[in-house]
Amino acid sequence: MKMNIAIFLFIAAVSGTSGINAQRTDDSLFIRRIYDEAMMNGHAYKRLEELCKGYGSRLSGSDQAERAVVWAGNMLRSYDFDTVVLQPCMVPRWQRGQTEVLKVSSPLLNKRLKQFNDTAGWACEALEERYRKEAASYTLPACALGGSVGTNGPITGILRVVHNQAELDMLGKAGKLKGTMVLFNEPFDEKKISTFSAYGGCVYQRVNGASLAARYGAVAVLVRSMSNSCDLHPHTGVMHYEDSLPKIPAMAVATSVANTLAAVAHDSRLLLTMNIDCQTLPDRLSHNVIAEERGTEKPERFIAFGGHFDSWDQGEGAHDDGAGCMHAFEALRLLKTLGYTPRHSLRCVFWMNEENGARGAAAYAAEAAKNGEFHVAALESDRGGFTPRGFSLDADETQMALVRNWAPLLAPYGIHLFEKGGAGVDVAPLKHGLNSINKEMLQLGLIPDSQRYFDYHHAETDVFESVNRRELHLGAATLAAMIYLLDQNLD
Amino acid sequence: MKMNIAIFLFIAAVSGTSGINAQRTDDSLFIRRIYDEAMMNGHAYKRLEELCKGYGSRLSGSDQAERAVVWAGNMLRSYDFDTVVLQPCMVPRWQRGQTEVLKVSSPLLNKRLKQFNDTAGWACEALEERYRKEAASYTLPACALGGSVGTNGPITGILRVVHNQAELDMLGKAGKLKGTMVLFNEPFDEKKISTFSAYGGCVYQRVNGASLAARYGAVAVLVRSMSNSCDLHPHTGVMHYEDSLPKIPAMAVATSVANTLAAVAHDSRLLLTMNIDCQTLPDRLSHNVIAEERGTEKPERFIAFGGHFDSWDQGEGAHDDGAGCMHAFEALRLLKTLGYTPRHSLRCVFWMNEENGARGAAAYAAEAAKNGEFHVAALESDRGGFTPRGFSLDADETQMALVRNWAPLLAPYGIHLFEKGGAGVDVAPLKHGLNSINKEMLQLGLIPDSQRYFDYHHAETDVFESVNRRELHLGAATLAAMIYLLDQNLD
Numbered sequence: 001m002k003m004n005i006a007i008f009l010f011i012a013a014v015s016g017t018s019g020i021n022a023q024r025t026d027d028s029l030f031i032r033r034i035y036d037e038a039m040m041n042g043h044a045y046k047r048l049e050e051l052c053k054g055y056g057s058r059l060s061g062s063d064q065a066e067r068a069v070v071w072a073g074n075m076l077r078s079y080d081f082d083t084v085v086l087q088p089c090m091v092p093r094w095q096r097g098q099t100e101v102l103k104v105s106s107p108l109l110n111k112r113l114k115q116f117n118d119t120a121g122w123a124c125e126a127l128e129e130r131y132r133k134e135a136a137s138y139t140l141p142a143c144a145l146g147g148s149v150g151t152n153g154p155i156t157g158i159l160r161v162v163h164n165q166a167e168l169d170m171l172g173k174a175g176k177l178k179g180t181m182v183l184f185n186e187p188f189d190e191k192k193i194s195t196f197s198a199y200g201g202c203v204y205q206r207v208n209g210a211s212l213a214a215r216y217g218a219v220a221v222l223v224r225s226m227s228n229s230c231d232l233h234p235h236t237g238v239m240h241y242e243d244s245l246p247k248i249p250a251m252a253v254a255t256s257v258a259n260t261l262a263a264v265a266h267d268s269r270l271l272l273t274m275n276i277d278c279q280t281l282p283d284r285l286s287h288n289v290i291a292e293e294r295g296t297e298k299p300e301r302f303i304a305f306g307g308h309f310d311s312w313d314q315g316e317g318a319h320d321d322g323a324g325c326m327h328a329f330e331a332l333r334l335l336k337t338l339g340y341t342p343r344h345s346l347r348c349v350f351w352m353n354e355e356n357g358a359r360g361a362a363a364y365a366a367e368a369a370k371n372g373e374f375h376v377a378a379l380e381s382d383r384g385g386f387t388p389r390g391f392s393l394d395a396d397e398t399q400m401a402l403v404r405n406w407a408p409l410l411a412p413y414g415i416h417l418f419e420k421g422g423a424g425v426d427v428a429p430l431k432h433g434l435n436s437i438n439k440e441m442l443q444l445g446l447i448p449d450s451q452r453y454f455d456y457h458h459a460e461t462d463v464f465e466s467v468n469r470r471e472l473h474l475g476a477a478t479l480a481a482m483i484y485l486l487d488q489n490l491d
Numbered sequence: 492m493k494m495n496i497a498i499f500l501f502i503a504a505v506s507g508t509s510g511i512n513a514q515r516t517d518d519s520l521f522i523r524r525i526y527d528e529a530m531m532n533g534h535a536y537k538r539l540e541e542l543c544k545g546y547g548s549r550l551s552g553s554d555q556a557e558r559a560v561v562w563a564g565n566m567l568r569s570y571d572f573d574t575v576v577l578q579p580c581m582v583p584r585w586q587r588g589q590t591e592v593l594k595v596s597s598p599l600l601n602k603r604l605k606q607f608n609d610t611a612g613w614a615c616e617a618l619e620e621r622y623r624k625e626a627a628s629y630t631l632p633a634c635a636l637g638g639s640v641g642t643n644g645p646i647t648g649i650l651r652v653v654h655n656q657a658e659l660d661m662l663g664k665a666g667k668l669k670g671t672m673v674l675f676n677e678p679f680d681e682k683k684i685s686t687f688s689a690y691g692g693c694v695y696q697r698v699n700g701a702s703l704a705a706r707y708g709a710v711a712v713l714v715r716s717m718s719n720s721c722d723l724h725p726h727t728g729v730m731h732y733e734d735s736l737p738k739i740p741a742m743a744v745a746t747s748v749a750n751t752l753a754a755v756a757h758d759s760r761l762l763l764t765m766n767i768d769c770q771t772l773p774d775r776l777s778h779n780v781i782a783e784e785r786g787t788e789k790p791e792r793f794i795a796f797g798g799h800f801d802s803w804d805q806g807e808g809a810h811d812d813g814a815g816c817m818h819a820f821e822a823l824r825l826l827k828t829l830g831y832t833p834r835h836s837l838r839c840v841f842w843m844n845e846e847n848g849a850r851g852a853a854a855y856a857a858e859a860a861k862n863g864e865f866h867v868a869a870l871e872s873d874r875g876g877f878t879p880r881g882f883s884l885d886a887d888e889t890q891m892a893l894v895r896n897w898a899p900l901l902a903p904y905g906i907h908l909f910e911k912g913g914a915g916v917d918v919a920p921l922k923h924g925l926n927s928i929n930k931e932m933l934q935l936g937l938i939p940d941s942q943r944y945f946d947y948h949h950a951e952t953d954v955f956e957s958v959n960r961r962e963l964h965l966g967a968a969t970l971a972a973m974i975y976l977l978d979q980n981l982d
Contacts, residue, residue, distance in 0.1 A: 035684070039681040039682050039684075040681050040682060190531050190961070191531060193526070193903065193904055193905060193965070228960075228961055229960070387940050413684055414880070414940075449878050449905075449940060451878050451959055452961075452962070455959070468942055470681070470686075470943075471942045474684070474942070
């Protein structure tokens with residue numbers, strides 16, 4: 001391995017031409033201009049504020065989402081991009097109900113609260129105080145998972161806690177889950193440096209927990225929130241039912257509550273009462289929002305980049321994924337403002353319905369295939385508006401080498417990760433879908449620092465104030481720099 | 492250059508032995524254990540909470556600082572380190588007064604507020620609302636700079652705004668600063684990716700502004716807060732007087748206020764009234780707090796690492812520099828908990844008085860010299876508790892190469908920066924001081940992500956809640972891993 005690197009560097013040193021060096025200098029100077037404009041005059045942060053504060057959350061099929069789509073179209077039109085279109089797609093429409101209650105009864109609960117407080121070292125005092133108050137009333141911070149059926153009036157069940165699937169199967173096969181409410185309580189593996197890896201290891205509880213427990217006769221499930229933080233916010237998210245099994249209701253509970261319930265349930269029978277009236281309505285018409293700058297050399301070849309415009313209904317969808325949409329919009333604005341003439345056609349896309357269906361991504365890919373729009377590359381930003389660190393590449397070895405060769409150009413801006421991996425849910429159909437028009441397409445997902453992402457993810461804390469202006473603008477500039485390099489170097 | 496690298500890699504490839512590879516595997520495994528323990532069972536976050544919430548800010552010479560020193564000694568003793576000592580040092584004692592008022596009178600001010608709000612795009616609504624309220628009462632968010640003299644009752648002056656030293660000199664030489672209050676309003680250069688670079692370019696205003704303006708007859712100075720964010724918090728910090736010039740009072744004003752004052756002053760004479768009764772009291776006895784694990788092979792050779800325990804009196808000194816102290820304590824705890832037997836003596840130091848005198852650092856270096864304690868390396872963490880990115884090395888080329896050779900061991904944890912630069916104010920005297928015992932010492936400063944640092948720096952926002960548990964614990968583990976590598980590899 002080292003020998004190969006040595007030989008490569010040796011050849012590079014000997015064969016380097018002034019033409020290549022001049023190109024690299026030009027690239028370096030232009031990328032500097034991109035970052036300068038983003039950091040001095042960036043538009044992403046103020047547009048994100050307008051979106052979050054003016055429209056709030058944007059659950060697929062909600063009136064709020066539709067109003068925000070209109071705003072996005074008008075906002076993009078104000079920049080005089082070559083074209084701005086709303087691309088229709090039908091989206092599912094799950095709706096949280098007016099009633100959303102989870103109660104617990106146990107004489108032991110208050111006594112055990114002190115023990116919880118003694119062991120949960122990192123909970124700050126204010127948080128503990130709020131917790132005591134809420135727990136004393138026996139109403140727990142919880143919310144329905146997206147896609148859950150309602151309870152059709154209050155239902156009750158004894159709490160059973162499981163920490164992994166083996167435990168679930170053991171209890172289930174022993175008949176101990178019949179008529180119970182099962183709490184899935186496997187915490188994030190804090191040892192994983194990327195919090196997305198920890199999420200990946202736990203999210204089966206949220207997505208499949210209801211059907212896993214229904215198989216053994218449970219009447220409802222609670223799922224420990226998908227978060228690294230010990231807090232009081234339930235984190236919602238999508239869940240699915242297996243068709244062959246009873247559909248039982250599912251709620252997320254805050255991580256601190258999951259800890260406490262698990263501790264108390266260990267030596268006390270807890271009776272839970274759940275009452276939620278969420279429902280799934282008929283599909284509704286919605287839209288992807290697309291802005292395009294036409295390519296000069298190869299207008300029929302596309303580079304698409306974007307985030308998803310829908311969000312969950314907790315918080316304001318600021319990091320997930322208002323940030324990604326604003327990254328993409330700002331990348332297009334930066335290139336236009338700097339007078340850049342793209343070789344390929346550049347498309348900024350706000351995909352609709354990533355959270356619970358990815359119908360927008362499917363519609364975009366189908367339309368691209370229908371129109372024969374050959375995509376040479378696609379980029380997605382759906383990991384929050386934090387300091388950018390690099391890219392996850394869905395790429396072959398030649399493409400990996402090409403992109404890694406640009407590392408020195410991006411290093412001054414803290415970009416150092418070029419990992420092989422998935423690029424994102426919304427760009428994937430363009431490459432891997434049944435009617436993909438280019439299965440060799442280079443796809444990239446922006447990787448921001450992940451440490452805080454799941455503090456906010458799908459929770460009421462995912463609001464504009466949780467986004468830092470500089471971190472957001474660095475992300476937009478990084479996306480723009482990568483689009484520029486792709487546009488310059490791809491055929 | 493590339494030729495040299497090629498030859499080096501070639502030799503490395505040919506001469507690599509299985510012994511070296513085995514060592515690297517051992518290192519890799521042990522570093523994994525360090526991070527695992529930090530992320531699963533880290534103590535830094537809960538100890539930081541105790542410090543911040545139990546004692547608050549820790550201005551040198553304050554009663555709060557002294558109480559916190561006692562806590563720190565007891566806290567460290569509870570871990571059964573080989574020795575824990577309080578090392579005496581005299582510290583200066585500047586004290587903020589009870590009175591701290593900056594008022595402005597102008598009939599135009601309210602009218603201009605709307606214009607400010609229209610242009611300051613990134614200020615969120617809530618912030619603007621609060622601003623309107625405060626501005627309407629004509630009392631501006633401002634605080635005395637550390638070291639400032641008091642006003643001895645209310646003083647007044649017409650506002651003059653300058654944006655750089657040339658502008659100051661021009662106005663001063665034209666006699667236009669006599670009797671005025673000068674606002675130094677040079678903003679951070681947002682183009683700089685490291686916010687510390689932007690700080691470095693602006694901080695002269697805060698440190699030297701009073702004397703620079705006094706030279707031209709100004710009666711007081713205001714300094715735009717050293718921050719990237721457009722907010723309402725004055726950010727304090729140290730300032731110095733030149734002995735030969737009149738000592739005039741100095742206050743920091745919030746960045747949003749500096750923007751507004753500058754806009755209004757452009758076409759309107761603003762009369763300011765300042766009243767502050769801060770003062771400097773006689774020096775007071777304080778202490779560095781030191782915990783040590785004795786080396787087994789070379790106990791007379793030391794690796795020191797730490798942060799500074801004092802803070803400014805706004806906020807709780809959470810990022811600056813409670814985080815650095817907790818990094819250092821946790822690094823020592825991690826190594827001890829994992830059963831590591833250090834070759835060198837390892838010293839965790841909480842230095843006192845970094846903010847306005849660095850007397851603790853001087854006392855530590857003097858004591859080390861007196862006792863002939865040869866330091867082979869020193870590490871400092873004083874850039875906040877954010878996601879760690881690497882190290883700034885005060886090192887010669889051989890040392891740089893040594894440390895960079897460890898990059899692959901730290902890359903899995905997101906550590907990628909190994910830059911030549913300063914290590915920190917508190918370790919510097921050990922190497923560069925008059926009585927340094929080792930002028931070839933390797934010194935390292937931890938580099939966390941810098942984007943948010945100056946949102947909190949020296950302001951009321953620097954509280955425990957602004958620190959993320961995982962980011963803090965990653966920093967502690969990174970420090971511990973570097974100490975381990977130094978201990979294993981240095982003579």
